[in-house]
Every structure is written in C-alpha cells, then in structure tokens.
Amino acid sequence: MIRAAGETENAADDDDPGGVAPTFSALLEDSAEDLYEHAPCGYLSTLMDGTIAKINTTLLGWLGFERAELIGRRRFSDLLTVGGRIYYETHIGPMLALQGEAGGLALELRTAAGTQLPVLVTSTVKRGSDGDAQLIRITIFDARDRLAYERELLRARRQADEERDRVRKLASTLQQTLLPPVLMTVPGLQTAAHYHPASVDEVGGDFYDLFPLTGGTWGFFLGDVSGKGAEAAVVTSLIRYTLRAAAVFEPEPISVLNNLNTVLHERFLAGDARFCTVIYGSLVPVPDGCEITLASGGHPPAVVVRADGTARFLHTPRGMLVGGVPNASFTAVTTRLGPGDTLLLYSDGLTEARTTGSSDRYSEEDLLAFLATANATGAAEVIRVLTDLLRGFGDGVEDDTALLALSVPGSDS
Amino acid sequence: MSDVDVSSRHNVTVIGRTDGPTVLLAHGYGCDQNLWRLVAPVLAKTFRVVLFDHVGAGGSDLSAWSADRYATLDAYAEDVLEICAELGLRDVVLVGHSVSAMIAVLAVNREPALFAKLVLLTPSPCYLDDGDYRGGFSRADIDELLESLDSNYLGWSATMAPVIMGNPDRPELGAELTNSFCRTDPAIAQVFARATFLSDNRADLPKVGVPTLVIQTAQDAIASQEVGRFVHAQIAGSELVTLDAIGHCPQLSAPEVTAEAISAFAGAR
Numbered sequence: 001m002i003r004a005a006g007e008t009e010n011a012a013d014d015d016d017p018g019g020v021a022p023t024f025s026a027l028l029e030d031s032a033e034d035l036y037e038h039a040p041c042g043y044l045s046t047l048m049d050g051t052i053a054k055i056n057t058t059l060l061g062w063l064g065f066e067r068a069e070l071i072g073r074r075r076f077s078d079l080l081t082v083g084g085r086i087y088y089e090t091h092i093g094p095m096l097a098l099q100g101e102a103g104g105l106a107l108e109l110r111t112a113a114g115t116q117l118p119v120l121v122t123s124t125v126k127r128g129s130d131g132d133a134q135l136i137r138i139t140i141f142d143a144r145d146r147l148a149y150e151r152e153l154l155r156a157r158r159q160a161d162e163e164r165d166r167v168r169k170l171a172s173t174l175q176q177t178l179l180p181p182v183l184m185t186v187p188g189l190q191t192a193a194h195y196h197p198a199s200v201d202e203v204g205g206d207f208y209d210l211f212p213l214t215g216g217t218w219g220f221f222l223g224d225v226s227g228k229g230a231e232a233a234v235v236t237s238l239i240r241y242t243l244r245a246a247a248v249f250e251p252e253p254i255s256v257l258n259n260l261n262t263v264l265h266e267r268f269l270a271g272d273a274r275f276c277t278v279i280y281g282s283l284v285p286v287p288d289g290c291e292i293t294l295a296s297g298g299h300p301p302a303v304v305v306r307a308d309g310t311a312r313f314l315h316t317p318r319g320m321l322v323g324g325v326p327n328a329s330f331t332a333v334t335t336r337l338g339p340g341d342t343l344l345l346y347s348d349g350l351t352e353a354r355t356t357g358s359s360d361r362y363s364e365e366d367l368l369a370f371l372a373t374a375n376a377t378g379a380a381e382v383i384r385v386l387t388d389l390l391r392g393f394g395d396g397v398e399d400d401t402a403l404l405a406l407s408v409p410g411s412d413s
Numbered sequence: 414m415s416d417v418d419v420s421s422r423h424n425v426t427v428i429g430r431t432d433g434p435t436v437l438l439a440h441g442y443g444c445d446q447n448l449w450r451l452v453a454p455v456l457a458k459t460f461r462v463v464l465f466d467h468v469g470a471g472g473s474d475l476s477a478w479s480a481d482r483y484a485t486l487d488a489y490a491e492d493v494l495e496i497c498a499e500l501g502l503r504d505v506v507l508v509g510h511s512v513s514a515m516i517a518v519l520a521v522n523r524e525p526a527l528f529a530k531l532v533l534l535t536p537s538p539c540y541l542d543d544g545d546y547r548g549g550f551s552r553a554d555i556d557e558l559l560e561s562l563d564s565n566y567l568g569w570s571a572t573m574a575p576v577i578m579g580n581p582d583r584p585e586l587g588a589e590l591t592n593s594f595c596r597t598d599p600a601i602a603q604v605f606a607r608a609t610f611l612s613d614n615r616a617d618l619p620k621v622g623v624p625t626l627v628i629q630t631a632q633d634a635i636a637s638q639e640v641g642r643f644v645h646a647q648i649a650g651s652e653l654v655t656l657d658a659i660g661h662c663p664q665l666s667a668p669e670v671t672a673e674a675i676s677a678f679a680g681a682r
Contacts, residue, residue: 050659050660081557083555083556089443089662091443093661093662094665
C-alpha cells in the first residue's frame with residue numbers, strides 16, 4: 001500500500017485520563033486506522049495525476065473491487081461514468097488545481113458489477129511542507145437516497161415550469177377569445193385598440209368590442225370586470241355576448257346597459273358578487289362624420305380630442321356600477337365627431353398607473369393634459385402615443401389596460 | 414444584444430507588454446479565464462495578453478446571454494471577433510482551449526486577416542464517434558453528461574457558497590474565485606454543453622489559412638491523441654506538439670511547458 005508522509009497519525013490509545021466510564025472502553029479501542037478503513041463514508045487518495053494511491057475498505061465494499069485492482073492501476077476518473085469523467089476534467093480538476101478544493105459535487109461511480117452508484121464527492125489537495133501538491137484526498141458519500149430526493153425535486157420543478165407555461169398559454173388563449181381578434185373597420189372611420197394584460201399568468205378583466213348593427217349603425221363598448229382570473233373571464237364572456245344581444249334587441253345605449261344590469265344582477269344575487277364598469281356607445285354615420293351616444297355605468301369618462309387639438313371629457317354623471325343593484329340608473333351623452341376628431345375609451349389601468357419613480361398615480365386629468373399636448377391626430381396615432389406612455393410606466397401599470405379609439409379622418413387626409 | 418460594451422460584457426483583462434505581439438486566450442467549457450492563471454503571467458513577459466470570459470461564464474454579463482443565441486458555437490466566434498474589433502487588435506495570436514479551439518477556428522475562418530497565428534490547445538472538432546472517426550464519445554455518453562449536469566442542479570447552491578478553503582500559499586487566488594470560477598448557471602451550462610459536445614466542426618478545419626499549432630497531452634480523457642492527430646492532418650501546414658502532461662487542461666497540470674509551447678510558436682518569426 002502506498003502511504004504518503006504524515007498519513008500515520010494514531011488517535012489517543014493508551015493515555016487513560018482516569019475515571020472513564022466502562023462504556024467508553026470500546027471507543028478507546030477504536031483507532032484512526034480502523035476509523036479510516038471502516039468509516040461510514042468512502043475515502044480515496046490519489047496522486048496528482050489521478051492515480052489511485054489509497055482507498056478504504058468501505059469504498060472497496062461499495063465498488064466491489066479488490067484493492068489490488070485499483071491501487072496504482074486505475075485513476076479516480078476511471079471509476080466515474082463517462083458524463084462524470086467529462087465533468088471531472090472540465091470542472092473538478094480545474095477547481096482542485098486553482099483553489100485546492102472542490103466540494104459537494106454529485107457524481108456517479110461505476111461498480112465492478114457494472115451498476116452505478118450515485119455519490120457526493122468532496123476533494124482537497126494535500127500539500128507538503130514545501131507547499132507542493134502531493135495528493136488529492138477524496139471523501140465520498142453514498143447519495144442514493146439523496147439523489148432520489150433531488151430527482152423528485154427536479155421533477156417537481158420541471159413540472160411546475162411546465163404547469164406555469166401551460167397556465168400562461170391558457171390565459172393568453174382565453175384572453176384572445178374575450179377580445180375581437182381583429183378590430184372591425186367602420187366605413188368612413190379609423191379605429192384602433194390596445195390591450196395590455198397586467199399579468200401573463202391570469203386572464204385580465206378588461207374588455208372591449210366594436211360590431212355592426214342594422215342600418216349602417218354600430219355598437220361599441222369598453223369595460224372592466226371586478227377581479228381577474230378564470231371567474232372574471234366567465235363574467236367577461238357573459239357581458240360581451242349580453243351587450244351584443246341586447247344591442248340587437250334594443251340598441252339605445254341606456255337600454256343596453258339596463259338589460260346588462262338585469263342579467264348581471266341575477267348572477268350577483270345567485271352568489272357571484274361581481275360587477276363591472278362599462279361605457280356602451282352607439283354610432284350613427286352622418287355626412288362628414290358620425291353621431292355618437294354613450295351611456296356609462298360607473299366607468300371613467302370618455303375623452304374627445306378635437307381636430308384643433310383640444311381634449312375634453314364626455315361626462316356621464318351618476319352612472320352606476322353595472323350588476324350591483326336591481327335598478328341601476330345610467331345617463332347618456334351625445335356628441336358629434338367631425339373630420340379630425342377622435343373619441344377615446346380607456347380603462348383605469350391607464351389612469352391609475354404609478355408614474356415612474358414615484359408613488360403618485362397617473363390621473364384622468366393627467367390623461368386629458370397629455371392628450372391636449374400630444375398633438376396626436378386620428379385613432380391610430382392616439383393609441384400609439386398612449387401605448388408609448390404605458391410602456392414608459394413599466395411596472396407602474398399594475399392593472400389590465402384597455403384602449404379603444406374611433407376617429408373621423410381629417411379633411412386633409 | 415446588450416447595451417453593455419464588449420469589454421464589460423466579456424470581463425476583458427489585458428496584461429503584459431504593451432509593445433509585444435497580442436496573444437488572445439479563449440477559455441473552454443466549464444470554467445472561465447482563471448484557467449489561464451498559471452500561464453498568463455509567463456506569456457505576459459513577452460506578449461500583450463488579452464483574456465476574457467465567454468458570455469455565460471465567469472464575470473461575463475449574464476444579461477447578454479440567451480439560450481437561442483448561444484445554442485451554437487458561431488455566436489461565441491462572433492464574440493471573439495467583436496472583442497478584437499473593440500480593442501482594435503491586429504495580427505492576433507488566438508489561443509483556444511478545448512471547445513474554444515473550434516470557436517477560434519470559426520473566428521479565424523471568418524476574418525483571417527485579423528489573425529497572425531492560431532493555437533489549438535487540446536482541440537476536438539467532433540466529440541461524437543462517426544463512422545471511422547473516433548471522437549471518443551457516443552450520443553448516450555453525452556446524454557449522460559447532460560444528465561450529470563442536471564444532478565448538480567440542486568447541489569449547485571452549495572457549491573456557490575463562498576466557503577473556499579484557505580490558500581495561505583497562494584493568497585492571490587482569493588475572493589474572486591469564490592464568485593465565479595467554474596460556477597455556471599445550470600441552465601447556461603446545459604446550453605453550452607450541448608453546443609460544445611454535439612457540434613461537428615470537422616469541415617471547418619481544412620479552411621484554416623493561418624499558421625497553426627495543435628497542442629495535445631499524453632493522456633486526455635476528452636480529446637484523445639488520435640483526435641489531435643486528426644486536427645493536425647486536416648489543417649495544412651500545422652504543427653503538432655504532444656506535451657508530457659496529463660489531462661485536458663495542461664495549462665493547469667503542466668503550466669510551464671504549456672506556456673513554453675505557446676511562446677515558442679507565437680514568438681517565432
């Protein structure tokens with residue numbers, strides 16, 4: 001057996017401190033040599049080139065080799081699987097060479113019987129008194145149980161990753177069914193919309209739509225259901241088809257909201273305490289533009305940006321949340337869009353965003369001031385500048401945000 | 414790409430004689446530029462030595478890494494060219510270790526005019542066996558490696574703990590090692606391992622048009638002597654040196670002879 005200098009240290013064996021209890025006598029018979037050979041872990045020492053110089057009985061037992069088959073004949077890396085050998089060459093070897101130690105590494109040993117033994121390996125370089133590296137000492141722990149546990153953790157982590165991807169896909173697919181895939185084009189008008197989900201994991205609660213009715217008239221709406229996620233999505237879907245059906249049945253905006261309120265309130269009474277805010281609008285083409293009537297149920301006021309750049313709210317006072325009470329009252333407002341005028345509907349994700357670098361919230365007044373100075377004409381341009389604004393808020397946009405704009409092209413375009 | 418400049422992105426270090434020829438050292442799979450620690454000071458006596466970390470390794474800017482970009486060796490070769498461009502390097506002696514030997518081949522083939530010479534340290538153009546070609550590994554072997562990287566996935570945090578045994582005789586290997594050396598984000602290690610061990614660059618070897626030195630070791634579990642001879646045979650006019658050293662990293666196991674071999678070739682007229 002090759003033995004390196006300084007390897008033969010013997011534990012205290014005969015200097016009885018006196019008065020030791022008989023139960024310790026067995027311990028005193030223990031020796032460093034016996035501890036080395038039969039330790040509950042594997043010990044291995046190699047020369048600097050990896051040649052095995054010393055190995056304990058425990059490890060030989062695990063591996064099923066005879067001592068003579070290994071000492072001076074095999075390198076430590078010969079005991080590893082091919083993958084482990086590459087890992088040893090590219091990671092462990094360099095760590096030992098440069099920092100004298102490599103610890104806590106998971107490898108697999110190949111036993112004489114050809115089976116694989118998962119182990120945890122810690123190595124240190126032993127240096128002589130002159131500082132020269134002499135040996136690599138390797139301690140090896142049986143990691144079968146540990147490996148099974150870690151594989152389980154890894155499997156759980158991968159499964160969680162997959163689940164997350166699946167949930168995101170589901171959320172985005174569901175979201176798409178709640179929004180028009182392509183915004184319809186109204187003859188003689190420009191239309192544009194933008195949707196910003198606050199979370200990739202959940203379906204947002206904002207919605208909008210634009211659809212044709214009889215006689216060249218159109219209906220449109222934009223709203224916000226309380227809450228988010230799958231349950232909110234169910235209500236959003238209900239609202240969407242109820243509004244469309246109600247508009248065919250009785251297209252006048254206040255009637256549309258009354259019908260929606262009846263449907264939602266029934267659900268509300270049945271135990272799903274969800275409500276929404278929404279602006280519903282009807283659009284009737286007239287020469288050089290269109291006439292718009294809006295009814296609002298508790299939703300932030302629409303904005304009209306006129307051709308001359310001025311911006312103002314279309315207030316609909318006293319409009320109540322939809323679905324919360326049996327006979328909610330709604331108010332309507334009518335305006336005419338001429339060439340160069342734009343109507344904007346939005347949700348409070350925009351007006352309640354935290355502005356960059358402060359705890360202040362953006363506000364409806366800020367939005368009005370922004371649009372008055374943004375010099376944006378036409379639906380597409382207004383949506384573009386607002387999309388840029390939202391992007392500038394970054395993480396400050398904490399809620400879903402929906403934007404819908406309609407405009408009459410300017411006389412010069 | 415990232416907004417960070419190329420030098421920060423790659424943690425570029427320049428040492429040695431400012432008036433000497435430029436030697437650019439590219440580290441291989443597994444660790445970072447620290448792998449050159451024992452040879453760089455020797456080379457620095459004669460050369461201007463430029464060291465860097467590949468994106469994803471060591472002190473590189475991890476935000477510049479993406480699984481898509483770094484899925485093939487081409488991206489690494491592009492990075493080498495960007496480093497040369499940013500530092501204004503000319504007549505470069507490019508030294509690539511392990512997988513960086515093939516990265517170096519790709520870089521030299523793209524812009525031969527930038528490079529004076531090429532040194533391939535323990536190179537392998539293809540790790541997989543293919544017909545008569547003996548790369549040394551089967552697909553199952555490489556899958557096993559990828560698997561073993563996964564089993565160090567969770568053990569990784571323990572490895573990252575800054576509990577490094579004291580090196581009283583080598584105090585220069587201090588704190589910086591605890592941060593980066595040989596420790597790679599497991600996701601990045603997976604992608605780099607795939608790019609390294611599954612690529613086949615045999616067809617790129619005959620295109621090398623600069624003087625080339627191939628350095629192999631007497632015993633290398635990753636790139637065999639047979640593979641070294643193959644590389645030498647495929648690059649017309651190349652020289653082959655077999656060092657009396659063990660292992661895949663002769664710059665660590667035999668730094669003096671490795672530095673000597675690089676110096677002699679790089680310094681020769």
